Amino acid sequence: MVTGPPQPAHGQGEPQPFTHLGVPNADLYRSLLRTFARAKERFIVHLRPEDVAAELRIDADEQLTLALDQLVIWGNLRADVDTSRVTTVEDFHRKRCLYQLTGAGQAAEQAIAFYEEAIGRRGQLQSVALADIADRLRSLHVLATDPDPDPAKVHLLLLSVAERFSSLADNAQAFMSALRRAIDFSDGDVDGFLAYKERLIDYINRFIADLANRGAQIALLLKDLEAAGHDRLLELGARREAADAVPEGGDAAESLGMAEKRALDGWRNRWRGLDDWFTSRDAGHPSQARLLRQAAVTAIKQLIDAVGLLNERRSGRSDRSADFRALARWFAEAPDDQAAHRLWRAAFGMSPARHLSVTSDTTDAWQDLPPGTAWRDAPPIRISPQLRKTGAYERRGKPNQVRDRSAERELLRRQAEREATETAAARRQLPTAGPALLSGLDVLEPRAFRLFLALLGDALAARAPGDTEVKTVTSDGTLEVRLSLVPDGGTARIRTADGVLRGPEHVIEITDLAPS
Numbered sequence: 473m474v475t476g477p478p479q480p481a482h483g484q485g486e487p488q489p490f491t492h493l494g495v496p497n498a499d500l501y502r503s504l505l506r507t508f509a510r511a512k513e514r515f516i517v518h519l520r521p522e523d524v525a526a527e528l529r530i531d532a533d534e535q536l537t538l539a540l541d542q543l544v545i546w547g548n549l550r551a552d553v554d555t556s557r558v559t560t561v562e563d564f565h566r567k568r569c570l571y572q573l574t575g576a577g578q579a580a581e582q583a584i585a586f587y588e589e590a591i592g593r594r595g596q597l598q599s600v601a602l603a604d605i606a607d608r609l610r611s612l613h614v615l616a617t618d619p620d621p622d623p624a625k626v627h628l629l630l631l632s633v634a635e636r637f638s639s640l641a642d643n644a645q646a647f648m649s650a651l652r653r654a655i656d657f658s659d660g661d662v663d664g665f666l667a668y669k670e671r672l673i674d675y676i677n678r679f680i681a682d683l684a685n686r687g688a689q690i691a692l693l694l695k696d697l698e699a700a701g702h703d704r705l706l707e708l709g710a711r712r713e714a715a716d717a718v719p720e721g722g723d724a725a726e727s728l729g730m731a732e733k734r735a736l737d738g739w740r741n742r743w744r745g746l747d748d749w750f751t752s753r754d755a756g757h758p759s760q761a762r763l764l765r766q767a768a769v770t771a772i773k774q775l776i777d778a779v780g781l782l783n784e785r786r787s788g789r790s791d792r793s794a795d796f797r798a799l800a801r802w803f804a805e806a807p808d809d810q811a812a813h814r815l816w817r818a819a820f821g822m823s824p825a826r827h828l829s830v831t832s833d834t835t836d837a838w839q840d841l842p843p844g845t846a847w848r849d850a851p852p853i854r855i856s857p858q859l860r861k862t863g864a865y866e867r868r869g870k871p872n873q874v875r876d877r878s879a880e881r882e883l884l885r886r887q888a889e890r891e892a893t894e895t896a897a898a899r900r901q902l903p904t905a906g907p908a909l910l911s912g913l914d915v916l917e918p919r920a921f922r923l924f925l926a927l928l929g930d931a932l933a934a935r936a937p938g939d940t941e942v943k944t945v946t947s948d949g950t951l952e953v954r955l956s957l958v959p960d961g962g963t964a965r966i967r968t969a970d971g972v973l974r975g976p977e978h979v980i981e982i983t984d985l986a987p988s
Contacts, residue, residue: 487547548577
């Protein structure tokens with residue numbers, strides 16, 4: 473309740489539009505300012521106290537007037553004398569005011585609304601935004617091939633791409649943050665969490681598939697645009713944007729040139745962000761789209777783990793924390809140290825490990841052993857008698873030199889390069905030129921055939937019961953597979969070095985989505 477005359481703000485003389493957030497009756501002040509903000513959205517500038525009271529469904533009493541006057545002192549509102557309803561001398565001498573938001577008050581309301589929206593924002597995975605970005609980039613590519621493109625169309629398309637991309641990135645980040653919070657606090661509403669987790673997993677799966685498909689297309693479009701001269705389009709957009717810049721001091725042409733330069737730098741920075749979001753440079757710098765796919769897959773796994781944990785708790789099974797608490801109670805109730813040691817060995821099955829330090833001869837003897845060698849067939853581990861006796865060992869003299877493992881690293885590097893070369897060769901042997909029958913694929917090399925089997929398995933796993941056609945994209949987003957059943961096609965036989973593969977005849981179409 474507001475009582476007493478309005479109090480001045482700290483640092484009087486300057487607006488203090490955020491003061492009302494930390495004072496008593498902050499809820500009343502917030503409701504009053506929201507009323508003025510909503511009225512401004514309806515293009516209503518001035519409000520009388522009775523208008524505010526009618527909007528809030530409260531009485532237009534002295535308390536409301538004191539609250540409005542307090543907001544005037546803090547700089548949120550401005551009060552003007554209301555002379556429109558003066559009919560008598562008494563009305564003229566009675567204080568009547570029209571209130572409206574000040575510039576500082578409106579800015580404070582916008583800042584508070586933005587903060588509340590950002591804090592409560594859940595975000596969303598916008599598959600539609602991916603399609604919109606790809607469509608706008610295709611239109612830009614058409615303009616890039618035009619010798620005299622329309623600057624207005626170029627600028628509008630660039631603005632649309634920037635707006636959709638910014639919305640996509642911000643919403644994806646907000647969604648993943650909200651999803652992590654939902655997983656972390658899944659203990660709060662167990663029934664609600666279990667009810668929506670399946671829909672959420674389907675929602676994320678659909679976005680992952682769209683992101684893998686559309687992301688590869690967008691990466692190709694960006695590459696084509698760069699080859700067609702995208703910088704010329706950015707210059708046209710910057711020139712049109714700078715045409716509305718406020719003139720600065722000095723020469724008019726120089727001022728316009730500086731505005732164009734600033735606008736062009738901004739557009740180049742946005743384009744670089746768009747390219748980095750969808751295009752992977754190398755293994756050490758994956759694209760943000762790929763990182764988002766990995767984060768989404770990880771989130772699905774965490775959701776499934778959280779559901780499994782919740783089901784265990786609901787079924788009455790004790791979790792590991794309860795087991796450790798029970799074990800701690802048993803240790804506390806042990807009659808002596810020997811009983812505690814027996815409990816330790818029974819619970820963890822561990823014996824004293826005093827052979828952690830071995831000699832270099834033992835290390836050399838164990839280096840070339842196959843991984844499946846049994847302990848009884850392996851050379852013995854030789855340790856110092858002092859280590860076994862005292863549990864401590866300090867070797868005197870010069871320490872062992874660090875082993876040079878450059879040869880092993882070089883071997884691993886050559887193996888990785890050979891595997892990458894063989895995989896690339898296998899991809900080139902796949903039938904990516906168009907649709908082909910399974911029965912016509914009996915000329916594949918063993919490695920190419922194994923890659924083909926993996927693609928075939930992905931397509932068959934994605935096909936729902938009763939469907940005769942399926943289309944899927946590999947997890948890395950580089951290959952698209954379309955598989956169609958041939959009616960009455962009989963049995964297809966594919967002969968390879970590994971054997972004969974038999975199955976119903978299908979038409980398979982493999983599309984390479986990776987940038988060449």
